[in-house]
Amino acid sequence: MESMLVLAGEALLPSRIQMAFTLASHVLLVPLGVALPTLTLLMEGIGIWRKDPVALTIARRWSVVMAVQFAVGAVTGTILSFEFGILWPRMMGRFGAAFGLGFAIEGLAFFMEAIFISIYLYGWNRLRPRAHFLVGLTLPPAGLLGAFGVLSANAWMNTPGGVTIDSGRVVDVDVLQALFTRALGYEFWHFLIALYMTAGFVVASVYAVAWLRGRRDHYQRLAFAVPFTIAAALTPVQLLVGDLSARAIASDQPAKFAAVEITWTTRDHNPEVLGGYIDDSGEVHLGIAIPSLDSLLVGYSPNTVVRGLTSFAADSRPNTLEVNIVHLAFDVMVGLGSAGAALSAWFLWILLRRRRLPESRWFYRLAALSGIGSYVAVESGWITTEVGRQPWIVSGTLRVSDAVTDAPANFVWTSLIALVVIYALIAFFFVTLLIKLAERWRREDSGVAAAPEMGVPYGPRSVPGE
Amino acid sequence: MNDPLANASAFVLLLAITAYSTAGGVDFGAGIWDLFAGRGPQSRRPRELIDHAMAPVWEVNNVWLVLGIVLCWTGFPLLFQSVFAALYPLFTLALIGLILRGAFFAFRHIAADPRAHYAADLVFGLSSLLTPFFFAACLGAIASGRLAFDQMSVAFGLVSLAATAFSGASFLVGDARRYGFDDLVAYFRRRAILAGFVLITIGTLALGAIGLEAPALLRSMLAGVGLPFVLATMILTPLVMLLLWRRRYVWYRVLTVTGIGSMVFAWGFAQSPYLLPGQLTISQAAAPHSTQLLLLAVAAVLVLVIGPAMALLYYLDQRGALEPPEA
Numbered sequence A: 001m002e003s004m005l006v007l008a009g010e011a012l013l014p015s016r017i018q019m020a021f022t023l024a025s026h027v028l029l030v031p032l033g034v035a036l037p038t039l040t041l042l043m044e045g046i047g048i049w050r051k052d053p054v055a056l057t058i059a060r061r062w063s064v065v066m067a068v069q070f071a072v073g074a075v076t077g078t079i080l081s082f083e084f085g086i087l088w089p090r091m092m093g094r095f096g097a098a099f100g101l102g103f104a105i106e107g108l109a110f111f112m113e114a115i116f117i118s119i120y121l122y123g124w125n126r127l128r129p130r131a132h133f134l135v136g137l138t139l140p141p142a143g144l145l146g147a148f149g150v151l152s153a154n155a156w157m158n159t160p161g162g163v164t165i166d167s168g169r170v171v172d173v174d175v176l177q178a179l180f181t182r183a184l185g186y187e188f189w190h191f192l193i194a195l196y197m198t199a200g201f202v203v204a205s206v207y208a209v210a211w212l213r214g215r216r217d218h219y220q221r222l223a224f225a226v227p228f229t230i231a232a233a234l235t236p237v238q239l240l241v242g243d244l245s246a247r248a249i250a251s252d253q254p255a256k257f258a259a260v261e262i263t264w265t266t267r268d269h270n271p272e273v274l275g276g277y278i279d280d281s282g283e284v285h286l287g288i289a290i291p292s293l294d295s296l297l298v299g300y301s302p303n304t305v306v307r308g309l310t311s312f313a314a315d316s317r318p319n320t321l322e323v324n325i326v327h328l329a330f331d332v333m334v335g336l337g338s339a340g341a342a343l344s345a346w347f348l349w350i351l352l353r354r355r356r357l358p359e360s361r362w363f364y365r366l367a368a369l370s371g372i373g374s375y376v377a378v379e380s381g382w383i384t385t386e387v388g389r390q391p392w393i394v395s396g397t398l399r400v401s402d403a404v405t406d407a408p409a410n411f412v413w414t415s416l417i418a419l420v421v422i423y424a425l426i427a428f429f430f431v432t433l434l435i436k437l438a439e440r441w442r443r444e445d446s447g448v449a450a451a452p453e454m455g456v457p458y459g460p461r462s463v464p465g466e
Numbered sequence B: 001m002n003d004p005l006a007n008a009s010a011f012v013l014l015l016a017i018t019a020y021s022t023a024g025g026v027d028f029g030a031g032i033w034d035l036f037a038g039r040g041p042q043s044r045r046p047r048e049l050i051d052h053a054m055a056p057v058w059e060v061n062n063v064w065l066v067l068g069i070v071l072c073w074t075g076f077p078l079l080f081q082s083v084f085a086a087l088y089p090l091f092t093l094a095l096i097g098l099i100l101r102g103a104f105f106a107f108r109h110i111a112a113d114p115r116a117h118y119a120a121d122l123v124f125g126l127s128s129l130l131t132p133f134f135f136a137a138c139l140g141a142i143a144s145g146r147l148a149f150d151q152m153s154v155a156f157g158l159v160s161l162a163a164t165a166f167s168g169a170s171f172l173v174g175d176a177r178r179y180g181f182d183d184l185v186a187y188f189r190r191r192a193i194l195a196g197f198v199l200i201t202i203g204t205l206a207l208g209a210i211g212l213e214a215p216a217l218l219r220s221m222l223a224g225v226g227l228p229f230v231l232a233t234m235i236l237t238p239l240v241m242l243l244l245w246r247r248r249y250v251w252y253r254v255l256t257v258t259g260i261g262s263m264v265f266a267w268g269f270a271q272s273p274y275l276l277p278g279q280l281t282i283s284q285a286a287a288p289h290s291t292q293l294l295l296l297a298v299a300a301v302l303v304l305v306i307g308p309a310m311a312l313l314y315y316l317d318q319r320g321a322l323e324p325p326e327a
């Protein structure tokens, strides 16, 4: 019996790593999955109403990327949903009736997305332009609904609510309360903006590279300007919304907030520490401390009292390593957000004052990096959220260690290794495919024409036997 | 103990499983025939048809799976917990098959080198066996009420492979006909008939295994609520074979799907009101009513919104409206 318990404990580490790895991989696909349809439709709209064939070509190419990436998202997402059962069966058994609600809505949304993406993609030739555009209009709301569902489930883990528990079992669920928990308010908007920002920067960064390589025609300008303008407009908004999130977790999820700010003891005039790390005795090393700024940010007054880590029992707050991860991740997110805001200001300044696109090489070099930067910011944000919740899987209610599977540790390590290998293969195939597509499109732009979707495994068919 | 809401949710869950078994089965079946297509130049044409037949609908199939799993953990958390706590190795194998398959299906489109291409075909084909076998093995372990990998799981797994191969071949006949490839029509017609014989043989043996391992289940399959569905399967499978044998290419795809769907229904209805025979009934495992209501609402929206959309997709697809122009 004892050895069983030891084994169960050992599965905790690989299970956490596996969950983190698969979620972090899946979330890379989400920004383009949710927001690329909107960008594509915008481009298609420009093409239809301004009678611009170049815009239509761009839209059509983006829709191919959308489809390939949806397929990868579908596979990695399916893995995730099984993982909840394989890795955390007791979490699902206890709270599935509440935690699962968001996913039921997500399931509905993805269903719509999967079907309409197929029709949209295959319909380029066969549907009339306006009918095709109308089919496409179903995609953004479907993506939105899906993101809502997942975020609702995640928010429930952070600020659980809407359940009545009797002797350990959920006996009643208030559906609306369980779907709309406190954390959803800030997580949803912050994440939604992150998705559109990221999609904008990522897509634009491809054409920033094209600019650096010397391509400066209408095609390149249009494909760069539309997504970059959207991202640039959203970035400042994101900083404000992120600030609201931070203030909200200070009261809703105080242990997470203490980790974010590496605050050891509860105090007023709390400094804001940039960089740096904390050790087991609460000493902060390195880093720049700005006196009283944290208190000021939270309560608009240096006298605001901020709770420290020591005000939570040692087994109910993130451990030192986790605290440092959270703090670093938060700083990376905020740092990248600020850098993005500066780049956006540069862009908007030139766009609005001079009514043209920037012409500086440095601008395009930075723009080329903005895509990767946004992905890193999104990952950092999630690390802040998830690691900051430790040691709870359901905040204050169920510990990660009580939810984990009884499977032997070796089993989980093995499946983790298998998944890492297979995901690496998928990433390799995915990138190779995109590069091949890009090469083919470049060739076509210099002459030969074919349907953009030809040769895409998830796209429309080529005629067999040719 | 009768709980109409929970029963309705359980029925929706069964529908999702059935949809995945039939729609997914057609798809996995194509993968199985890909594996059996062999290596040489003669394997090229069937492979191309298979590739072609799979492209448009395959990611839609995963959604059924996800929907089933979400319904299960939200609607019946206790079932979900016990099933996964016990059967995680089987689910893991099924999943590994699922992602390998998706990945290598993509890879074989970009592999230029013939050896890499062959390796991709092989992994794709083998994983098309892995997933249907192990998912069905999980259902077998549930049906026995023991949640263990034993004869019942093997029996369910083998039936699933045979059914999958059968429906895959039957649909490939349809695809070959659509393009007017007479040689491939003949090729897959023979294979469909062959798979039908295998399915009937294995199905009969499986009934025997169920009788030995779970006599109560067999009883309600042969003398209870499961009977109409068992009969439907027993009639429809030979009927499809007969139609194909006589080259009467009408209704055979609908009948294939109905026959296989009935098989899943036969199991599902026969073990009601139990979710886990002898251990957990539908009402014991059910989440609170409010949750069930939300699930049913989602299901209703699905039927109202998605039903027509799915129909449109299949309609466009079957009419060939989704083909690119001859570039």
Ligand code: HDD
Residues within 6 Å of the ligand: A158, A183, A186, A187, A188, A190, A191, A192, A193, A194, A195, A197, A198, A238, A239, A240, A241, A242, A243, A245, A246, A247, A249, A256, A333, A334, A336, A337, A338, A340, A374, A377, A378, A379, A380, A381, A382, A383, A384, A385, A386, A388
């Ligand atoms: C483009 C990406 C991006 C950028 C520039 C920012 N964030 Fe962020 N942040 C996210 C992307 C993100 C995210 C990935 O979307 C997260 C993860 C979970 C969530 O709801 O959003 C997140 C979470 C997250 C959380 C945790 C919320 C929780 O656990 O409930 C806080 C406190 C902040 N952010 C605060 C900020 C601040 C103060 C920012 C800048 C001033 C900022 N974020 C910029």
Ligand code: HEM
Residues within 6 Å of the ligand: A016, A017, A019, A020, A023, A024, A025, A026, A027, A088, A150, A151, A153, A154, A157, A322, A379, A382, A383, A386, A387, A389, A390, A392, A393, A400
């Ligand atoms: C999509 C972006 C996400 C990323 C990158 C992410 C990242 C992580 C990380 C790093 C961990 C490990 C934390 C640790 O053990 O220290 C984790 C755990 C976990 N996350 Fe997330 N997460 C994401 C979203 C979600 C969502 C939306 C849910 C559920 C709705 C979720 C559910 C879980 C669960 C159940 C665990 C395991 C238990 C735990 O360690 O708390 N995650 N995630």
Ligand code: HEM
Residues within 6 Å of the ligand: A023, A026, A027, A029, A030, A032, A033, A034, A069, A070, A071, A072, A073, A074, A075, A076, A077, A078, A079, A080, A081, A103, A110, A111, A113, A114, A143, A146, A147, A150, A151, B059, B062, B063, B066
């Ligand atoms: C922030 C968190 C997440 C968001 C916003 C999100 C969003 C998405 C999106 C947009 C897709 C469609 C594929 C694409 O377009 O790339 C997708 C696929 C999927 N996601 Fe996630 N996801 C998140 C996390 C999760 C988690 C934690 C799960 C686990 C249950 C999950 C399950 C799925 C499933 C099952 C699919 C496939 C659905 C299909 O086949 O259409 N997702 N996700």
